[in-house]
Amino acid sequence: MKHGGGRSSPCFGSPIWIQPEHPKQLTAIFCNLTDLALWHIFPECDLSWTLFILEAAPALQMFILNRARHSCTKASEHSAEKANVVWEPSKDLRHLNLKLLVMAGFEEEDKVTNYIRLVIERAVVLKTIMLRARTCKCCDAIDLEAPRRYQVDEASRRRIKERLTHGSSSTVNIFIC
Incomplete structure (x- = not known):
């Protein structure tokens, strides 16, 4: 794990870089981590790699993923290159605090949808999921990395919620903003 050396957010600490490793190697580092935000994830990339954090951080209670990475955002010297990390979570992963x-x-x-269903299945005490559409706060561009402004009507919200919880016994509350 390397420190990213970037600016600190008022809500969160300094950025860090981590290499997806076997969770047992990271548990000592992440064992007391309760809140985590991952920003500027390329929308094209698979999200299953983030599950290694759930395995390595048993105390994690709040997990924020931001998939918006628009081309108008200036890359710093610490920005990651686009890479699609492939990760298979442990079959017996059960997170007890998220x-x-x-x-x-x-x-x-x-x-x-598959990623969220996997988190619902693995995070056994998950209470709330908040989903927000992808928008660029820096410009009004609508392109490949920041597609159409996403308008969700009530029927669409119900369909999305049903699709996310289909076949699950979870009582998670899903909010779509």
């Missing part, structure tokens, strides 16, 4: 999952950059697509 209560809130927030995803900024939500779009109704199979890889995102």
Whole structure:
């Protein structure tokens, strides 16, 4: 694990870089981690690699993923290159403390739906999921990395919620903003 050396956020600490490793190697480092935000994840990339954090951080209660990475955002010297990390979570992963999952950059697509369903299945006390559409706060551009402004009507909200919880006994509350 390397420190990213970037600016600190008023809400969160300094950025860090981590290499997806076997969770047992990271548990000593992440064992007391309760809140985590991962920003500027490329929307094209699979999200299953983030599950290694759930395995390595047993005390994690709030997990925020931001899939918005727009081309108007200037890359710093510490910015990551686009890479699609492939990760298979342990079959027996059961996270006992995660209560809130927030995803900024939500779009109704199979890889995102499958990821959220996997988190619902593995995070056994998950209470709330907040989904927010992908928008660029820096410009009004609508392009490949920041597609259409996502308008969700009530019927679409019900369909999305049903799709996310289908076949699950979870009582998670899903909010779509």
